[in-house]
Amino acid sequence: MYRTESGDDVFIVDSHIHFWDASPENWKDEKHAEGWINCFYDYHANLSPDEHTWTLEEYRNPTDERMVADLFETGHVDKAVLQPTYLKEFYHKGFNTVEQQAYLLEKYPGKFILNGRFDPRDGAEGLARFRDEIDQYQFQGAKLYTAEWRGDSKGWKLSDPEARPFFDLCVERGVKNIHLHKGPTIWPLTLDAFDVTDVDVVATEYRDELNFIVEHCGLPRIEDFCWIATQEPNVYAGLSVVAPFIHAKPYYFAEVLSEVLWWVGEDRMMWASDYALWEPGWLIEKFWDYQLPQEILDKTGLDQITEEAKRKILGLNAAKLYDIPVPVAA
Numbered sequence: 001m002y003r004t005e006s007g008d009d010v011f012i013v014d015s016h017i018h019f020w021d022a023s024p025e026n027w028k029d030e031k032h033a034e035g036w037i038n039c040f041y042d043y044h045a046n047l048s049p050d051e052h053t054w055t056l057e058e059y060r061n062p063t064d065e066r067m068v069a070d071l072f073e074t075g076h077v078d079k080a081v082l083q084p085t086y087l088k089e090f091y092h093k094g095f096n097t098v099e100q101q102a103y104l105l106e107k108y109p110g111k112f113i114l115n116g117r118f119d120p121r122d123g124a125e126g127l128a129r130f131r132d133e134i135d136q137y138q139f140q141g142a143k144l145y146t147a148e149w150r151g152d153s154k155g156w157k158l159s160d161p162e163a164r165p166f167f168d169l170c171v172e173r174g175v176k177n178i179h180l181h182k183g184p185t186i187w188p189l190t191l192d193a194f195d196v197t198d199v200d201v202v203a204t205e206y207r208d209e210l211n212f213i214v215e216h217c218g219l220p221r222i223e224d225f226c227w228i229a230t231q232e233p234n235v236y237a238g239l240s241v242v243a244p245f246i247h248a249k250p251y252y253f254a255e256v257l258s259e260v261l262w263w264v265g266e267d268r269m270m271w272a273s274d275y276a277l278w279e280p281g282w283l284i285e286k287f288w289d290y291q292l293p294q295e296i297l298d299k300t301g302l303d304q305i306t307e308e309a310k311r312k313i314l315g316l317n318a319a320k321l322y323d324i325p326v327p328v329a330a
C-alpha cells in the first residue's frame with residue numbers, strides 16, 4: 001500500500017516482475033547469456049536514478065530476500081505477478097522459469113501470483129506440459145515471448161496456426177490474462193520478432209475470452225499499438241519499461257503516457273516495474289506525484305491525469321483482471 005502525503009492509501013499491483021538467475025554458472029551459450037544480462041543492465045543503469053542503480057554483480061542474480069524487501073517493504077507493492085522468461089538456449093536452467101519461481105508462492109504466501117508460458121514451437125509435447133502446469137499451479141495468466149530463439153527459428157507469431165491449440169487451452173482452463181512482450185528489443189533478439197501487429201489477429205479471435213496485456217505498449221511502435229488497442233476492448237496497455245522514462249526522459253514519458261491515455265484510456269492501463277529491471281518504490285512515488293506538462297495537454301486536448309486514474313493504473317485495473325480483493329480503504 002502506498003501512503004500518500006495527504007495520508008491516503010493506494011493499492012498497488014506490480015503486474016510484471018521477474019526473479020531471474022543470470023549468474024555465470026547458469027550461462028550455457030556464454031556470448032548470448034552474458035550479452036542478454038548486460039543489455040538488461042544497460043536498461044537498468046541508464047533509466048534508474050543513481051541511488052537506485054545496482055552493481056552488475058548484484059544485478060545478475062538477486063536474492064529472494066532482496067526482491068521481497070524491494071517490492072513489499074520499500075516498494076509499496078501489495079501483490080506482484082511473476083512473469084516467466086525461458087531462454088533455455090542461453091541459460092542452463094533458463095533465465096526465470098516457472099520452476100525457478102514457484103517456491104516463492106510457498107515461501108511468501110499471499111504476495112505473488114505466478115504466470116505460466118508456452119511456445120507453440122514445442123508442439124504437442126509443449127501443449128501437454130502446459131496443461132500439466134496449469135493443473136499444478138492454477139495459472140490465471142501467461143507471458144509470451146515471440147522473439148525467443150529456438151534452433152534456426154528466430155521467433156514466432158501469435159497468429160501462427162501452431163499457436164491456436166495453446167490459446168484454446170487457455171480459454172478452456174481460464175488462463176485468461178495473456179501478457180505479451182511487445183516492442184523493446186533485447187540483444188541478441190530482434191525488434192521485428194517483437195512486432196505488435198500480430199496482437200490484432202488474436203485479440204479479435206478471442207475477443208470475449210482472453211485479455212491481451214501488451215507489455216511496453218509495443219514501443220517504439222506506439223502508434224501501431226494504439227490503433228490496435230482502441231478497436232479491441234480486450235487489449236490492455238502494460239506500462240512496464242514505459243514507467244522509468246518518467247525520470248530519465250520525462251518529455252518522452254509524457255508523450256507516450258498521453259498517447260495511451262487518449263487512445264486506450266485509464267481503464268485499460270496497468271502499471272508495472274518489470275523488477276529487477278527497475279525498483280518499484282521510486283517509480284510509484286514519482287508516478288503518484290506526476291502531472292502531464294501543459295504543452296502536452298494543449299497539444300492533445302486531454303485533461304490532467306486524476307488521482308482516480310492513477311489508482312486504476314497502479315492497482316485497481318490489475319486487481320480486476322486477477323480477481324485480487326482490494327481493501328475498502330484503498
Ligand SMILES: [Zn+2]
Binds near residue numbers: 016083240
Ligand atoms: Zn519483463
